Amino acid sequence: MSESSESPETADLRAALAASRRRESWLSAATDVITLMLLAEDPHDVLTLVAERARGASGADHCSLLLQHTDGSWRIDVASGLAADRVRGSLVDPHRRSVQVAVTGRPFTLEAGTAGAAGEAGTAELAPPFRRFGAIVYAALAQRDDRPIGTLVLANAPGGRSFDDEDVRLATAFAHQAGLALALTEARAAEDRLAVYADRERIARDLHDLTIQRIFAAGLSLQTLSRRMGGPDPDLPAAAERLDAVIDELDAVIAEIRTTIFDLQLTADQEATSTRARVLREASRAARVLGFEPSVRFTGPLDALVGGDSGAHLVAAVRETLANAAKHAGATRVEVVVAVEAGPGDSATASTLTLDVLDDGGAPMPRWRPSPRTARQGLTNLAARARELGGSFHAGPADGDRGTRVTWRVPLKP
Template structure:
C-alpha cells in the first residue's frame, strides 16, 4: 500500500476521514470535545488522552476532558492540573506541536501528582479556532513504541478539523444562550409591565438574572442618600436572609466604578480587596452591572457565584450586560406606567370627591336646614313629640354629612402603596391631611404602637383619625393640628388601652379624644 493511503501507524486513510466526520457531527460543545479526545487517542494508539480548554485571559486550563483514565485513577489523581506549570504549561505558553519520546526526561516536566499513572511518550498539538488558541490535545503512552512524525501529522489534521467543529459548536451554544437571555429579558419586561410593585419588580429582575447566569445569588442595589449603595432586592435560595440591607460604603473603588456607569468583574469576591461587604466571603466570581437609562444610574445588578465556581466568560459578561440594559429600561417603563396609573386613580378620586362635595353634601346640608326650620315652627305650634323626631332627623343628617366629608377627605389623599405598619398608616393619613390643610400636622407616638395594636383596633383608630382631621379642616382659621397616639394609657375600667388625641387651633374646636381597649 502506498504511503499516502495510510496514516499514523498503519491506520488506513478512511479511518481518519471517519474520525473527522465524527468530530464534526456534534453541535453540543462538551459532547464534541469529549468525542474529539476519544477519537484522537483511538486513532494514534495512545493509552491516555486529554483535551485542555485554555482561558486566554488567565493563561490556564479551565476544563480538562480525558480518555483512558478509569474513575478510580481520576480519583487517585485528585485535582486536575491547571496548565500553569510543566509540559502542559509549556504548550500553553508556546502553542506549537510538541513530541517527546520520554516525558520524564524533559526538564519542563514537573508537578505530576503521586496517584498519576506512569507516562513517558508524549504528543501535544494546539487546537485553533480561527486565529485563537482554544485548547490543546495531549496524548501519552503510545502502544508499541514512541509517537512518530506520522502520528503528529495525523493529529495536526484532526486538530485542524476539530477547530472548525469547535467553532461551529461554540456558535451554536452562544446562539442558544443568547436566545435564553433574550427570552429572559422579554419575560422580565412582561412581568414588570403587568403592574407589580416596585419591590416585586426588582426581585423579578434579580431572580431571572440569577437563573440565566447560573449564579448563586442575584441582587439589586440602589444608591443611598449618603452616596453609597444598598441591596434592596435579592434572590438567593441557598443563602441566609441577611443579604437585603447590606450596604457598600461611599468611596469604595467598586462603587466609584459603578457610579461611573462601568461594569465590575471580579475573580474572587472573598479575596478581592475592592469588596468590603460582610457577605463577600460566601462568593467567588461575580459580575456587577450598572442599571442605567438615559444616562441615569437607577441601580446595580450583581450576580455572584459560589467560591470555586467557574469564572464568567466573555460571552457571559456580554449577554448579562445586554440583559441589564434591557432590564433597566423595563424598570423605567414600569415605573412610568405605575405613575400614570396612580395619576389616573388620583384624578378619578378627585372628581368623585368634587361631585360628592358639590352635589351630595350641598343637598344634604340644604335638607338639614329645611328640617331645622320645620322643627322650630312645629315646636311653637304643637309642642308634642314632633320636635323630638325632627331633632333626631337633623342629628342623623348632620352625622351623614360628617361621614361624607370624611370620605371626601380620604379620597383627596394621594394614592400610594399602603404601609404595613400602624405608624406608617397614621403618617400616611396625616400626610394626606397636609395636602388639604396646607400644612402638615404634627404627630407623636407613645409606646410600642406597632407591637401592641391589632388590625381591628388599628382600623378603628384610623377611622377616628380621619374623622377628626376632616372636622379640623372644616373649622375656620386652622393653622396647626397635633396628633398623639398613646398605647401606654390605662382606661377607666383598669384595662390597658390606646388613646388618640387630635387638637387644632381653629374656631370653635377642641381636642378630639378617642379611646379603645387593647
C-alpha cells in the same frame, strides 16, 4: 475521539455553539422580563424575575440587585441563589465598587479567588455582603432621568468558574434592558396612583360641593322648623310635611354616600361587569361635556337583577339622557336616579327598572310626544328602547319653573 484530541475546527464549532446557546438564554431571559413588565402592577415582581432569569441565563450561583432608594441610600433589595437570605436587605456604602458601577455605567469583573484578596479590587472596594463569593460581575441597570437605578450582581461560589468577556457583555445588555423595564413599570404604577388620586379628589369635591351642602341645607331646614314649632299656634300639618321633605332629602344623601363608598371599593373585575359601575362611568364621561359631575343615586338590587340586554339598554339610556341634558338644558345640576323596585312578593318577574334624570336647566320643556320630525333625536331613541323592553318613557317639565325630567321605566325579566 476525545475532547483533547479533537480538531481545532471542531473545538471552534463547539465553542460557537456554546456561545450561541448562552446568547439565546440571555435573550429568552430579557423577553420574559419585558413580558412581565407589560403585565405586572408591582415593580417588585419585575425585580424578582430579573434576578431569577439573570442567574439562570448566566449559570451563576448567585444574582442580586443593588438599588438606590429615594433617600439616597443603597440596598440589596432582591437576591436569588447562593446565600440569598444573608445578602438580601443589606445596606451598601456609596463608595463601594458596586455603587460606582451604577453611577458610571461601566461594568466590573472580579476573577475567581480574588474577592478576599487586596489585589485588583481590594476588599475595601467590595461591599461586605459580596466578599463571601468568588468571581463577580457588576453590570449597571439603565439610568432613570439621568439618575442611577442600581447594579445587577452575578457571583459564583469560591472556587467556581470565572466570568469571561462574553458573560460581561451579555450581562451588561440584559441589565440595561432590565433597568428600562423597571423604569417603565414604576412609571405606569405612578400613573395608576395619579389616576386614583384624581378620582379620590373628584369624589371629595363631589362630597363637599353636593352631599355636604345638602346635609347643611337639611340642618337649616330643621332649625327653621324647630323655631316655628316653638312659636304660638304652630301649623302642625305644614310642619309634618316639611319634616317629611327633610327626611326624603337625608335619605337621598345617604344613597349618594353609599354610591360613593361602592365606587371606592369596586375592584377592576367588578367594574368590568357591574351595571352600577357602567352607569357611574357614563356619568363621569358626561362630566366632560356638562362641565360638572352629575349626581347619581341607586336604590334596589341593581347588579343582582339587571344585566345582559336590560343592563345594556339602561347604560345607553343614561348616556342619551345625559347627552340631551348637555345639549339642550344648559343645566348647572343633573340628578340621575336608578331604581329597581320589586313587586308583590319580591319576585323577579314583578320587578321594575326605572331611570329618572332631573336637571335644572332653562325653562321647562313641553311634554315630549313622538313625531316624524323628531325621528332622529335622542328622546325618540329612548322611547324606542323602552317600547322594545315593554316599558314606558316620559320627558317633560320638572316640578317648579325650571328644568326637565326624563323617566325611563321597563319591566325586568326573570
